[in-house]
Amino acid sequence: ENLWLPVEKDMPLEQGDHIKTGAKGFAEILVDDGSQIRLEENSEITLSELSADSQTKSVTASVYLWFGRMLSNVSRLAHSRSKFEVLTPTVVAGVRGTDFAVEVLDTKQTDVGVFDGEVGVAGLDRQKRPMRESEVVLGKGYQSSVFRNRPPAPPAQLRERMLSFTPQFEFLKNKGTDRRRDLPKIMEKRKVVHQETLKKWKTIKTERSNQIKKPETPPPGSRKIEPKPGMEQKAPPKNTMENRIRLQPKEGTGPKEKPQPKPKTDALEKKDLKKPATQPPNKKKDGSGTP
Numbered sequence: 022e023n024l025w026l027p028v029e030k031d032m033p034l035e036q037g038d039h040i041k042t043g044a045k046g047f048a049e050i051l052v053d054d055g056s057q058i059r060l061e062e063n064s065e066i067t068l069s070e071l072s073a074d075s076q077t078k079s080v081t082a083s084v085y086l087w088f089g090r091m092l093s094n095v096s097r098l099a100h101s102r103s104k105f106e107v108l109t110p111t112v113v114a115g116v117r118g119t120d121f122a123v124e125v126l127d128t129k130q131t132d133v134g135v136f137d138g139e140v141g142v143a144g145l146d147r148q149k150r151p152m153r154e155s156e157v158v159l160g161k162g163y164q165s166s167v168f169r170n171r172p173p174a175p176p177a178q179l180r181e182r183m184l185s186f187t188p189q190f191e192f193l194k195n196k197g198t199d200r201r202r203d204l205p206k207i208m209e210k211r212k213v214v215h216q217e218t219l220k221k222w223k224t225i226k227t228e229r230s231n232q233i234k235k236p237e238t239p240p241p242g243s244r245k246i247e248p249k250p251g252m253e254q255k256a257p258p259k260n261t262m263e264n265r266i267r268l269q270p271k272e273g274t275g276p277k278e279k280p281q282p283k284p285k286t287d288a289l290e291k292k293d294l295k296k297p298a299t300q301p302p303n304k305k306k307d308g309s310g311t312p
Contacts, residue, residue, distance in 0.1 A: 025039075025041070026222060026225060026226070026229075028040070028048060031210070031211070031218070032218060032222070033211065033215050033218050033219060034050065034068060034071070035068070035071065036068055036069070036070060036071040036072065037067070037068060037069075038067070038068045039065065039066070039067050039068075040060060040065070040066055040068075041060075041064065041065035041066075042060050042061065042062050042063060042064050042065075042089070043062065043063065044062055044063060045062055046062050047059060047060060047061055047062060048060040049193075049196075051200060051207070052071075052080060052082055053073040053080055053208070054073070054080040054096050054103070055096045055197065055200060055201040055204050056080070056082070056093070056094065056095045056096045056105060057093070057094040057095075057193055057196070057197050057200070058084065058091060058092070058093055058094075059091070059092040059093075059094075059189065059193050060089070060090075060091055061089060061090040061091070061092065061189075062089070063088075063089050064086070064088060064089020064090055064091060065086075065087040065088055065089060066084050066085060066086050066087065066091060067084070067085040067087070068082075068083075068084060069083040069084065069085050069108070070082065070083035071083075074102075079102040079103045080103050080104075080105070081102075081103065081104045081105075082104070082105045082106075083104070083105075083106050083107075083108065084106075084107050084108070085107075085108045085109070086107060086108070086109045086123055086125055087109075087110075087125070088125045088127075088128075089124070089125060090122065090123070090124040090125075090186075091107065091122070091123050091124075092120075092121075092122050092186060092189055092190060092193060093105075093107070093116065093119075093120065093121055093122075093123070094120050094190070094193045094194055094197045095116050095118055095119055095120070095121075095138075096118065096201070097118035107123050109123065109125045109131040110125065110128045110129075110131070110145075110169070111125075111128075111129065111130065111131045111144060111145055111167050111168060111169045111170075111171075112131045112133065112142060112143065112144060112145065112167040112173070113142075113143050113145065113151045114133050114140050114141065114142050115140065115141040115143075116138075116140055117138060117139045117140070117141070118138050119135060119136075119137050119138025119139060119140055120135070120136040120137040120138065120190055120193075120194065121133065121134060121135045121136060121137075121138070121140050121159075122134045122136070122183060122186050122190075128169070129168055129169045130166060130167070130168050130169075131166070131167050132164060132165075132166050132167075132182075132183070133159060133164060133165055133166075133167070133173075134159075134163075134164035134179050134183035134186075135159045135160060135161055135162070135163055135164065136161065136162075136179075136186075136187070136190050137161050138161065139158055139159065139160055139161075140158070140159045141156050141157070141158050141159075142156065142157050142158075142159060142165055142167060142173045143155065143156040143157075143172075143173070144167050144168075144170065144171050144172045144173055145169075145170070146170060147170055152172060155172030155173070156173075157172075157173040157175070157176060159176055160176075162178060162179055163176040163177065163178060163179065164176070164177060164178075164179050164180065164183050165177070
């Protein structure tokens with residue numbers, strides 16, 4: 022279902038949600054452990070997996086970047102079971118507590134740059150499976166390009182385009198410091214507004230779905246597609262939907278039924294008719310002949 026809703030501050034997100042930005046737009050996502058994701062303009066992601074274990078304090082986050090650019094400020098993974106990874110059409114990047122950028126230039130190329138920490142990068146084969154045997158670990162200040170169905174290119178120092186994201190990372194890191202300090206309060210607030218916000222957006226989804234439903238019957242004047250030779254459809258039975266929805270004339274306004282003509286008999290049928298014994302041979306049936 023192609024249904025997009027406008028994003029609002031403190032809007033709760035769930036596993037399977039899609040988020041996209043337009044020109045000069047951006048979106049910031051705060052994960053339960055304090056990690057941050059910043060989606061730059063003209064980008065789209067899917068939250069493929071998003072869960073948190075309150076007992077072990079482990080967090081699992083898997084984000085699919087369809088196109089565009091995503092900046093991540095990931096908290097140091099406090100539990101061994103925690104996982105944060107980013108997938109694109111050509112790569113899977115496993116994070117080990119770091120600041121890094123991922124950019125999908127097109128469906129054939131992805132660039133990954135690390136500003137702090139480490140990121141393991143592996144290409145995807147034709148079945149979209151990670152090629153772990155050729156995985157490359159990128160350290161701070163390095164980047165790699167990954168092309169479709171190929172292993173990552175050898176690590177290289179951050180190029181000019183990647184370095185241009187430095188101001189956004191500094192801004193995101195500063196906000197992250199404040200957010201992590203206030204994380205307990207943020208989580209309490211989130212619990213309060215979560216149910217109310219979900220109810221609101223589910224109502225909007227229902228209303229939008231009803232608006233975009235297609236009519237069951239084609240509108241008047243719609244184009245008919247002629248079947249190909251040999252593919253003609255059989256005539257529908259009498260009680261088809263077309264006959265059932267036909268408008269009926271109001272009582273007294275409809276055309277009167279024409280009297281049905283009496284069936285005629287041809288010459289072959291006449292010879293089987295029995296004539297009265299008193300009728301002369303050439304006498305007409307309407308009685309206009311002379312005796």
